[in-house]
Amino acid sequence: MIKIDEKLIKHLEALAALELTPQQRKSIEKDMQEILGYMELLNEVNVDSIDPMYTPIENSVDLREDLVRESECVDLIRSNFPKERSGHIVVPGIHA
Amino acid sequence: MSYRTVIGLEIHVQLMTKTKAFCPCRADVFELPANTAVCPVCTGQPGALPVVNSSMVEYAAKIALALNCNVHEYSRFDRKNYFYPDLPKGYQITQYFYPIATSGYMDIDVDEQVKRIRIRKLHIEEDAGKLIHEGDSITQAHYSLVDMNRCGVPLVEIVTEPDLSSPKEARLFVEKLRTILRYLQVSTGDMEKGALRCDANISVVDEINNIQSNRVEVKNMNSFRFIEKALEYEEQRIIDALKNGQNVEKETRGWDLSNRITISMRGKEEESDYRYFPEPDIPPVILSEEKLDQIKSTLVELPDQKVERFVELYKIPRYDATVLAMDKEIADFYEACVKKIGKPKEVSNLIMTEMLREMKQLETEQIKITPEHIYELFSLMDKGEISIKMAKDIFPQIFRTGKMPSQVLEEKGIRQISDEKLIEEIVRKAMIQNPKAVEQYRSGKTNIIGYFVGQVMKETKGSANPQLVNDVVKRLLEGSS
Numbered sequence: 001m002i003k004i005d006e007k008l009i010k011h012l013e014a015l016a017a018l019e020l021t022p023q024q025r026k027s028i029e030k031d032m033q034e035i036l037g038y039m040e041l042l043n044e045v046n047v048d049s050i051d052p053m054y055t056p057i058e059n060s061v062d063l064r065e066d067l068v069r070e071s072e073c074v075d076l077i078r079s080n081f082p083k084e085r086s087g088h089i090v091v092p093g094i095h096a
Numbered sequence: 097m098s099y100r101t102v103i104g105l106e107i108h109v110q111l112m113t114k115t116k117a118f119c120p121c122r123a124d125v126f127e128l129p130a131n132t133a134v135c136p137v138c139t140g141q142p143g144a145l146p147v148v149n150s151s152m153v154e155y156a157a158k159i160a161l162a163l164n165c166n167v168h169e170y171s172r173f174d175r176k177n178y179f180y181p182d183l184p185k186g187y188q189i190t191q192y193f194y195p196i197a198t199s200g201y202m203d204i205d206v207d208e209q210v211k212r213i214r215i216r217k218l219h220i221e222e223d224a225g226k227l228i229h230e231g232d233s234i235t236q237a238h239y240s241l242v243d244m245n246r247c248g249v250p251l252v253e254i255v256t257e258p259d260l261s262s263p264k265e266a267r268l269f270v271e272k273l274r275t276i277l278r279y280l281q282v283s284t285g286d287m288e289k290g291a292l293r294c295d296a297n298i299s300v301v302d303e304i305n306n307i308q309s310n311r312v313e314v315k316n317m318n319s320f321r322f323i324e325k326a327l328e329y330e331e332q333r334i335i336d337a338l339k340n341g342q343n344v345e346k347e348t349r350g351w352d353l354s355n356r357i358t359i360s361m362r363g364k365e366e367e368s369d370y371r372y373f374p375e376p377d378i379p380p381v382i383l384s385e386e387k388l389d390q391i392k393s394t395l396v397e398l399p400d401q402k403v404e405r406f407v408e409l410y411k412i413p414r415y416d417a418t419v420l421a422m423d424k425e426i427a428d429f430y431e432a433c434v435k436k437i438g439k440p441k442e443v444s445n446l447i448m449t450e451m452l453r454e455m456k457q458l459e460t461e462q463i464k465i466t467p468e469h470i471y472e473l474f475s476l477m478d479k480g481e482i483s484i485k486m487a488k489d490i491f492p493q494i495f496r497t498g499k500m501p502s503q504v505l506e507e508k509g510i511r512q513i514s515d516e517k518l519i520e521e522i523v524r525k526a527m528i529q530n531p532k533a534v535e536q537y538r539s540g541k542t543n544i545i546g547y548f549v550g551q552v553m554k555e556t557k558g559s560a561n562p563q564l565v566n567d568v569v570k571r572l573l574e575g576s577s
């Protein structure tokens with residue numbers, strides 16, 4: 001099983017763009033250990049001769065015809081912008 | 097010291113489908129007001145389901161075929177996960193595990209030699225939104241503005257093998273690629289508008305000491321000229337480091353247009369971890385052999401094939417054929433002219449020198465004139481009414497105004513005078529006014545003939561047929577009236 005430690009939690013924290021307190025890290029470390037430990041059960045199944053299934057849809061599916069249809073939700077989507085200026089969403093600056 | 101440059105390209109091509117990759121929003125969003133071509137799918141609303149655009153798959157297959165790729169019957173989509181404000185879903189839909197096409201090639205002409213550049217893979221993905229940073233630079237911006245119109249616009253990414261060995265080859269490759277895209281009518285290929293974006297990986301090998309530099313990724317090269325300039329700069333920067341026994345950082349650098357240098361784009365270069373996994377909402381794309389054959393049958397004649405045909409059919413030099421075939425519209429124009437006029441080499445000369453120069457000067461890709469204009473120009477030359485020099489002189493005006501050559505000549509009053517009677521009249525007048533010069537000629541100073549020719553040219557504002565003037569002057573001076 002993959003090693004769950006503070007370093008990994010911090011890495012996941014960065015990838016998820018979250019900021020956790022030290023207590024939260026501790027508790028997530030414990031949760032993850034339990035969840036992944038449970039998932040270890042799956043390793044008991046022998047799948048050597050089985051291809052992984054990516055989708056239950058086996059036949060080819062019709063693709064969408066290339067015709068423009070304007071969404072009816074444009075205004076609704078825009079009304080959900082937390083902060084807006086001249087039609088743009090305003091977001092915090094990206095600091096490298 | 098001997099250095100070998102190694103360059104590989106990653107090129108993003110915006111497809112000119114009517115709709116976006118996975119939703120029916122408009123894909124042609126360049127000039128739209130911000131956040132107007134959006135829907136639940138492309139803004140990543142929970143529960144929205146993407147559906148694959150058929151034209152997108154077709155266009156990608158066309159490009160892949162034109163680049164001699166192996167087009168796969170089975171391809172599928174994956175999620176590339178990362179957080180950035182221009183990506184509302186938190187992931188980009190791309191093809192990571194099973195791309196639509198692999199292992200192709202494109203030939204480029206480098207100094208009259210053909211060089212084959214291998215294509216590693218070609219896959220479909222969606223574009224991200226557009227960010228406007230308020231402030232002097234990204235890092236200093238207090239906030240940024242997001243426009244999601246471009247979210248979900250279909251892209252094809254083309255990854256080459258590191259087969260390019262100079263900045264010039266890199267430019268030639270992208271130029272030729274754009275030509276092919278335009279032939280196929282699958283993308284505008286407009287670099288300034290971001291429809292064609294090129295990133296490069298460059299490293300240099302010191303062949304004597306057998307040392308390879310780190311690889312540097314160069315971005316932001318948004319014109320053909322900048323691709324060459326930025327890579328030349330980077331190539332030199334790496335060579336300088338190697339010469340000093342040093343290496344360059346393995347990093348991403350951007351072309352800084354105002355200072356004409358590349359600058360590091362990184363603060364902290366954390367190892368990227370995109371956690372790719374199969375997109376569960378999109379079934380695999382199956383491109384049957386039948387469908388692929390049908391797409392193949394719609395492929396137009398491609399630049400390389402056109403060059404071969406022009407050389408074969410019109411017996412023009414390969415160089416000419418290559419220049420003409422660079423732009424399909426020009427190639428078609430050339431052919432239409434030759435069909436009317438004949439004279440394939442003469443027509444190609446006129447188009448390659450006069451017309452392409454005008455187009456370059458006017459920074460236009462539009463041809464406002466028709467083969468009819470060229471036909472008339474050649475007829476006027478054939479009839480001796482204008483010289484080739486005059487044809488070249490008036491060409492810019494014809495091209496810029498779209499007026500017929502005869503009309504331009506008339507307006508400028510510069511028809512070549514081949515009217516023998518009229519020329520005789522002018523010569524006679526000059527002889528009467530200058531009996532001395534006539535005397536001189538008749539007493540053996542025959543080079544005075546130039547004086548009379550000059551008089552006629554002055555009188556006719558240089559538009560008299562020079563050969564005819566010479567003949568007439570000689571005949572009259574020799575007294576055979």
Ligand SMILES: [Zn+2]
Nearest residue numbers: 119121135138
């Ligand atoms: Zn949409």
